[in-house]
Amino acid sequence: MNKGTFITFEGPEGAGKTTVIAEIYKRLESVGEAVLLTREPGGIRISEKIRAIILDNEHQEMDGRTEALLYAAARRQHLVEKVMPAIEAGKIVLCDRFVDSSLAYQGYARGLGMDEVMAINAFAIEDTMPDLTIFFAIHPEEGLKRIERNDDREQNRLDNETLQFHRDVYAGYEEVQRRFPDRIVQIDASAPLSEVTENVWKIISSQLISSGNS
């Protein structure tokens, strides 16, 4: 059996990833594709527990390296328990965040260093990297406004970081893109939702055609 396709979605808070992925998932299913939709940190029991620890507003004392290691631990378990089996089974895996989040948030914005954060993640992911990553580019101010307006969303410890931290996350993503230009495609996430969805759909459709997974 052919291996599946691993697609990840990245960007700052409130960029629209979760909303758009849900629509892409529906479209892929409706054309008969075998698809797995999942997220990081989380996606499975152990990793959801780690997520709760990381994002708890009461855990203000969490050290930056502890944070980076917890994300990597959650990633490892999620990868071996859920993502890898789906890829091996030939599915299209749509994952809301992956290692690029650690590079931008912990490596760059926390100042731990991208190479250092990549090194601990290399232990967690071995050589599994996405086939395609879509970067939802939006100014952090705009993304944060969107999540403040959304009454259903509780603001977590990372959301509540300073505006400067979120600006650094954005700069971190720009650096990640410079490092992986062949894998990462940027879209304008400040456009109307329908436009963003169509752009993402076009990118994913052409990736699936070129990889023969369609």
Ligand SMILES: Nc1ncnc2c1ncn2[C@@H]1O[C@H](COP(=O)(O)OP(=O)(O)OP(=O)(O)O)[C@@H](O)[C@H]1O
């Ligand atoms: N293109 C858009 N224009 C306006 N509002 C949008 C757009 N895309 C998403 N939204 C709204 O912005 C809010 C955040 O969207 P969403 O939860 O999908 O973002 P996200 O990238 O998953 O955020 P986070 O990573 O912080 O969880 C939601 O209320 C959603 O309805």
Ligand SMILES: Cc1cn([C@H]2C[C@H](O)[C@@H](COP(=O)(O)O)O2)c(=O)[nH]c1=O
């Ligand atoms: C995977 C990953 C995530 N983060 C941050 C990014 C967000 O602030 C939260 C996750 O919340 P979301 O609503 O699911 O987007 O965690 C991070 O800092 N490092 C990571 O590796």
